[in-house]
Amino acid sequence: MVIYNSLSRSKEKFVSLQPEHIGMYVCGPTVYGDAHLGHARPAITFDLVYRYFTHLGSKVRYVRNITDVGHLENDADEGEDKIAQKARLQQIEPMEVVQFYTVLYHKNMDQLNVLRPSIEPHASGHIIEQIEMIQRIMEKGYAYEVDGSVYFDVQKYSQNHHYGILSGRKIEDLLSNTRQLAGQSDKRSSADFAIWKKAEPIHIMRWPSPWGNGFPGWHMECSAMGCKYLGDQFDIHGGGLDLLFPHHESEIAQSTIANGKAPVRYWMHNNMITIDGQKMGKSLGNAMSLDDIFVGSHPLLEKAYSPMTIRFFILQAHYRSTLDFSNEALQAAEKGLKKLLAADTALRNLKAQTTAKDQGVDPIVEACYAAMNDDFSSPMAIASLFDAVKMINAAADGLLALNENDLAQLIQLFDDFVFDILGLKPETSGTDLELVDGLMQTIIGLRQEARAKKDFDTSDVIRDSLAKLNIVLKDGKEGTKWELK
Template sequence: MKQNQLKLYNTLSRKKEAFEAINPPFVGMYVCGPTVYGDAHLGHARPAITFDTVYRYLRHLGFKVRYVRNITDVGHLTGDADEGEDKIAKKAKLEQLEPMEVAQQYTDTYHRDMDLLNTLKPSIEPRATGHIPEQIELVESIINEGLAYEVNGSVYFDVLKYNEKKQYGKLSGRVLEDLMSGSRDLDGQGEKRNAADFALWKNAAPEHLMKWQSPWGIGFPGWHLECTAMSSKYLGKHFDIHGGGMDLLFPHHECEIAQGNACNHVDPAKYWMHNNMITINGQKMGKSLGNFITLSELFSGSHDLLEQAYSPMTIRYFILTAHYRSTLDFSNEALKAAQKGYKKLINGLRTCEKLSYTDTNEIEQDSKQMEQINSSIEQAYRAMDDDFNTAQAIGHLFNLLKKINSLHTGQLHPSQIGQEGFQKLIDTFTYFVTEILGLKEEKIDHQEKLLSALLQVYTEAKTARNYQKVDEIRASLKEIGIVVKDMKDKIDWAYEE
């Protein structure tokens, strides 16, 4: 395993901590996945890309990672609390479909969008509906511990009783007394002993579409329960990393901690990681504000707020240019800048493929050049080891790219950095961009063949001094984002930055 000084910010301790796996080289990571009742949007892209990068980097460090990301297909109610309709069932009624048709449809589109964003598939992707027996068993266990009670076929977690021995609110910093005094009188609140209590199992009304038999009657599981059941089944009672968006910190993750301690007598995870929220033009993203953009709309440009389409890799690059714990603001200006940055890196990859080491005794090695390369490589790794700071790592990759471009133009000769240094530069840049950051070239079908043929015509026109044809080809290629490069010994092309 690669020696490292990896540190990550633990929401639980509110500080950066050295990462020490519970059972090295194995690492268990659970990330809250989507509730599948609509198309994936920007809010889904950020945690997917954030924890995909964490997954990639941990594997690069030599850890054997079991990455579990769930699919919520039952129990997530419209109010994100204990009342209201099931989000999937509500959608099913509107579209006159079976709830599982809705869940399957949007699971499929979520996977499609995640593939376009080049996220690796998790090791296990369990569904809430596939783990009803495990959830019922957990409820029984919490009841047996005296920390839950049944009312009219529903079962609630007794937060006040739990708080007598454990601290409810330690993850979010919420104070239970404040939660009690600040709570509103909600519909169905009368069933609960206290306002802060949350549902483990809900009694289903006759018209409720998604329901199962249980010891307390016909009902369905609470939203928080599924993650405790699935994480403990596949990763054990106490695992390494639990991730998700900041919006899940309270109450969802807070309730998971309470459930885990109640039935398993231990915190579910050692480290809690949360990516920050997304804003659009400085405003919080939301359907009610009319600034809600799905990934498919971004990729096609079919939204009033978009000036153009933005490719999946542009979106991935943009998300990586901000630290995952910082707020990320989407705007056309910022996305266009990301598009340029992404193309620069991809042009760099294409240049790396063309470069080859040539040696000459006439040129001495330049130790300063090699020091600069080694420093940039070291800084890129240091950035990743500092709580997965992809934004800083990308900055150091651009320093490496300057050296690569200098090799390409002849300003820097391979002999000046030696064969070992040359290979280290090319390999590190390529690996970082493709394997750690997960970026790839978005090739158009038959692009290479068409470009090759056009450049042949361009070369012939230039040789014949047919400058009108030369200008026409240049202009046509520029319209599709391709720049012709006239070099000393050849004619090449690059993506317009």
């Protein structure tokens, strides 16, 4: 098993600190707005990692935080808390905003069949841990207080550590390139970053601290909560590529000072989703909420796309590649997924031919594992699954005979890879399928009678009106089957 480690910019053999136990921390959402397509990518990427390790028999403690405090809205607002600002605009409690969007996020993630992490800590629930960590950093002399705020001393850190080890930056470049920001004259150096921020009177979200009322700085929560639940050093830290600098770089610096060792062994970063080649982001105004996509209400969408279509679409690209959004690409994904799931249904109905010789499912299974072992290459695994689809369809058409061993292997393959690891699932609209199927058998029977009498007008009327309900009839040698479009 190899994983691409952002630290070394290369694939490395993965060895967990403790055998059979893996600690993984992933940066979760800031809950001040609708969950959008961009949130789906890391959630699905690390869900894949979580599912695969679990499948292989490891016990994974997966921590994904909820950020509900501490991020700055922009450089002009003098450290106003993002959530506090939104709350003021809407005249409601900040924690109400947090609750509302957390629930929405969970709903969307459930729809995408993203498993809940083992622990989902809130930043606001770990203020004490963050203050403690800041104190440790100050005691060691790597942070200084100015007027109720505390800053991490990047220059001092750079004397004996490499600030930039993750992002490939040099401290000199950082100093010369960092923009001079208004209201940040408190910092000794422009590269320094706040680890505790004084709350202006306007702030609603604030906590008492040794330095007065305020809130934790940008990057503290992940360091504090990662350390609390996974230890001073843990296996995997994941997140979006856009968090690599300064967020993760700063996490490394803070934790290294506070705990005396580098916090993370493998850094994994998923790439961005783009729209027309441009990064999707809240600030760019082209973010598409997941609810928008699921109901098709966004102007850029030709139609609605189901959660599983989105999941499959994301898994069809490697997590380290950018993924460009388009209706055409999503429709291709939709059809591909349908084909895959239809093959699963066909597979469950296949009868084994005892006399048949092995058709060779082993190479497909091996290819799937090889793909996943190579830095979680879900697109390669999916490609191999389509080899199995081909085999299944050929068998369903009577062009190929599968023996019991073949069938058992194929079913295992689909159970393991399609459902357990890739986390795909058939989508039904929640209707009572048993009842519907009973009704459908009746209708199909009536149509069959009409067809037997060559009354094709009647049979076509039945088929056409069912099509309007998104029910597709498929006439085959073994009779007629139906499925929801």
